[in-house]
Every structure is written in C-alpha cells, then in structure tokens.
Amino acid sequence: MQIQRSSINFIERPFLEPLHSAFGTIPKFESIILSLESGAGTGRAEVTNTLFPDLDFPALALTLEQQIIPLLANRSVSDTESLRKLLGKWSRNPVIYALAEMAWFDLQAAEKGVPLVKVLGGEPVSQQVFTSIDEPPLDEDGYPEANKFLDQVRNFYDSGYVHLEFKVRPGWDIAVIRAVRQENPDSSFHLDFEGALGVTNYDTLFQLRDFFPFMMEQPFPADELVEDASFQGMLTCALCLDESVTSPGIVAAALKLGSAKTVKINPMRAGGFEKAKEILALCREAGVDCWISSPLSTGVGARSNLAFSSLEGFSGPFEYYDLSRFFTPEHLEGLELPPVLTLDEEKTLRIE
Structure with a gap:
C-alpha cells in the first residue's frame, strides 16, 4: 500500500x-x-x-x-x-x-x-453506551457542588442511560455515592478511581463496596498489580484495570496474579490495534471480561475505539461523550470530525 x-x-x-x-x-x-x-x-x-x-x-x-x-x-x-x-x-x-x-x-x-470494523475482523453491530460523570465545579466556598452532580446523575438516567460511571477520589467519595445509591436504588453504575487510592484507603473502599457498584475501576496506581489482586479477593463485584493495561506482558502478569475480573482496553494506550488484539485474546483465554476504554476525543478517536469494540470478547457498553457537554458551540466546531457518531433514543451507537 x-x-x-x-x-x-x-x-x-x-x-x-x-x-x-x-x-x-x-x-x-x-x-x-x-x-x-x-x-x-x-x-x-x-x-x-x-x-x-x-x-x-x-x-x-x-x-x-x-x-x-x-x-x-x-x-x-x-x-x-x-x-x-x-x-x-x-x-x-x-x-x-x-x-x-x-x-x-x-x-x-x-x-x-x-468499514474499519471489517479490516479489524469485527462485524457492524449496534452498541449500548454509558457515559462518565466527574466531580462538579467548586462553589464560592471552595466545595464541590454536590447537588449539581446529583442533578446530572438524575438527568442521565432519566434520558435513557442504563449505566453510568462516576469518578471517585479522596474527598469525593462515600457521601456522594451514598446519595446516588439512595436516590437510584436499582440503577447500574461503576466507580472509577483513576489509581488515586492506596493501602491506607481500604476503609473507604470497603464502604463504597457496600453501595453495590457494578465494578470498581483502577483503585490503585497502575503498577500495583499485587495490591489489585489482594483487593479483588475481597470483592464480590469485579475489580477493573484501565491505566494498568499498557501491554500484553503487563496484562499477562495481571491475569496470572488474579488482579482483575474485568479489563478495559484502549488500543492507543496498548500500543496499537495488534497489541490490543493480543490483550483481548489473553483475556478471552482467561475468561476475563473486556470493556473498551474510550476517553473524550474527537470523532476520529471515538470511531477507532468503537470499531475495535466490535471484536469478539467485549462484553461491556461503549464509553461515549457528547462533546457539547464540554465545549462552547464556537469551540465545538471542528471536533465532530466525520463520520459523526449519532446516539439514538435508546442510547446505542451503530458500529460501521
């Protein structure tokens, strides 16, 4: 070529x-x-x-x-x-x-x-999506506006999302997730810690576990695979690795240790599509669920990740972000590069 x-x-x-x-x-x-x-x-x-x-x-x-x-x-x-x-x-x-x-x-x-999905070995399908909600802006006294966060959660569930991700870190954890669970007793969500916790935070993790998240994502820094394995043994839900998933070798070590029941794969972080396929194959062989990791991007990055998520072995919904949540109309111009991904009323995307 x-x-x-x-x-x-x-x-x-x-x-x-x-x-x-x-x-x-x-x-x-x-x-x-x-x-x-x-x-x-x-x-x-x-x-x-x-x-x-x-x-x-x-x-x-x-x-x-x-x-x-x-x-x-x-x-x-x-x-x-x-x-x-x-x-x-x-x-x-x-x-x-x-x-x-x-x-x-x-x-x-x-x-x-x-379509790219064909070159990668997948098939065009419709994919359910979820989105992520982070800590809200600080109020005039320097505290996160928890009510705005809860309003966002309510609006996303009411609009048709069946699963959400909540970013959690020290100081923004137990009280807010308790409030979410009290208001949404039957709703599905998972918690993403972005590697922000350590062994001194076990009490916090155990309290959050009691709110029945679908999974707990990357509680410890990326290289703490032994700590992940220890904590996974104390969970009934899955511990999910994301930032740790940088190569097939790292994932092979994590699987051998029993560090996670779910793995999030991002092809760019993994070193390309071929390395990401190797990781997917390792997880399939080990019986570990895979989700796609697809942080906020233009349509180019989202389309690459969406195509890769069509491969056999992925079980979770696709991580999706409406760019209008993050940019003014002026700054949004040029970001929704073709092909534009359109979310339907049932919160699904078509993988082409």
Whole structure:
C-alpha cells in the first residue's frame, strides 16, 4: 500500500470547565490526529491528553512534524512489520507507533472501500453506551457542588442511560455515592478511581463496596498489580484495570496474579490495534471480561475505539461523550470530525 502523503492536525480547545482527574486539573483539550493519504482515501488516528494527561503535546506534535511525517510520505507499507522497519527507532515509542499503525489500518479500510470494523475482523453491530460523570465545579466556598452532580446523575438516567460511571477520589467519595445509591436504588453504575487510592484507603473502599457498584475501576496506581489482586479477593463485584493495561506482558502478569475480573482496553494506550488484539485474546483465554476504554476525543478517536469494540470478547457498553457537554458551540466546531457518531433514543451507537 502506497502512502502518498502524511500530515498532522494539532487541536487545542478550552473546556467549558476544567476537567478534574487523579492526575491533576486539565484546563484544555489537546489532540493530535495523524492522517495518511493514498490515491484511494485517507486513514486517521488520534491521541489525546484525556488519555495521556502527562504527555507534552506540543513536543509530540513537533516530533511528528519534523521526524515522523517525512518518514511516512511517499512510502510503500505492506504490513505492520514493514511499518516498524520504516519508523526505525521511533517504533519503540508506543504512542508514535500506535498513531502510525492505527492510521495505517484505517487507510487499509479506505483503500478497500470497507468499514474499519471489517479490516479489524469485527462485524457492524449496534452498541449500548454509558457515559462518565466527574466531580462538579467548586462553589464560592471552595466545595464541590454536590447537588449539581446529583442533578446530572438524575438527568442521565432519566434520558435513557442504563449505566453510568462516576469518578471517585479522596474527598469525593462515600457521601456522594451514598446519595446516588439512595436516590437510584436499582440503577447500574461503576466507580472509577483513576489509581488515586492506596493501602491506607481500604476503609473507604470497603464502604463504597457496600453501595453495590457494578465494578470498581483502577483503585490503585497502575503498577500495583499485587495490591489489585489482594483487593479483588475481597470483592464480590469485579475489580477493573484501565491505566494498568499498557501491554500484553503487563496484562499477562495481571491475569496470572488474579488482579482483575474485568479489563478495559484502549488500543492507543496498548500500543496499537495488534497489541490490543493480543490483550483481548489473553483475556478471552482467561475468561476475563473486556470493556473498551474510550476517553473524550474527537470523532476520529471515538470511531477507532468503537470499531475495535466490535471484536469478539467485549462484553461491556461503549464509553461515549457528547462533546457539547464540554465545549462552547464556537469551540465545538471542528471536533465532530466525520463520520459523526449519532446516539439514538435508546442510547446505542451503530458500529460501521
């Protein structure tokens, strides 16, 4: 397959409200989209700071522009092995390689005139979605506005969502989840800790466990697989790994330890579609459920993740974000890149 041209689009947009995470505050959205073009079409892949909040995006954009784009222009790439050889030392950078590999798979789909899902080995289906709700902005006294959070929860359930994710961290935990469960006794939700807790927080975890979350996601830092295994043994629900899922080797170790009953896979974080497929195969063999991890992105990243979620082995709903929640109409322009994902009244997306 001949790549005639390659380019990047570095996107920066302010959020309506800064995003809060266990890694700190994210004041603006940063995204880099790599495009590979042939005579038959264009393949794209995206990396965002909602997935890698510690990554220096201006530096990455400069590296891609100066080092990677020249390597990919006017080159024939027949398979991923030839792509690795073409990238040379840069193939050892998991983000750079994943961008190139995922864009190359998308270009294959464009050349063949088929959906990306077909190239990846999946089938077009309709996928139920969930969305995530974070800690609300602080009031004038410096405290999170819990009532606004509960209003959001109520509105999402009332609008048809059957499952929600709540971000939880020290200080924003027991009281608010208790209130959610009291108001929604039969509703499904899971808790995402983003690795913010440690062994000193076991009492908090046990109290949250008693509110019957569907699962508890990444309670401990990414490298604490032994601690995960210990805590999973104390749970009736699943412990889910997300930030830990960076390579097949790490996941193999987690499965051997019994660190989780559910694994969230993000192809970009895993190092590309092929590495993500290896992880999916390991989990299927071990009988571990898989969900797709799909943080806030433009339509490019969401479409890649949605296509990958069609593969056999995924059991959970798709992680979906309505961009109008996070940006003004002015700053939303250019983010809903084609093909635009449209959510129907039953909160499902069509995977094409």
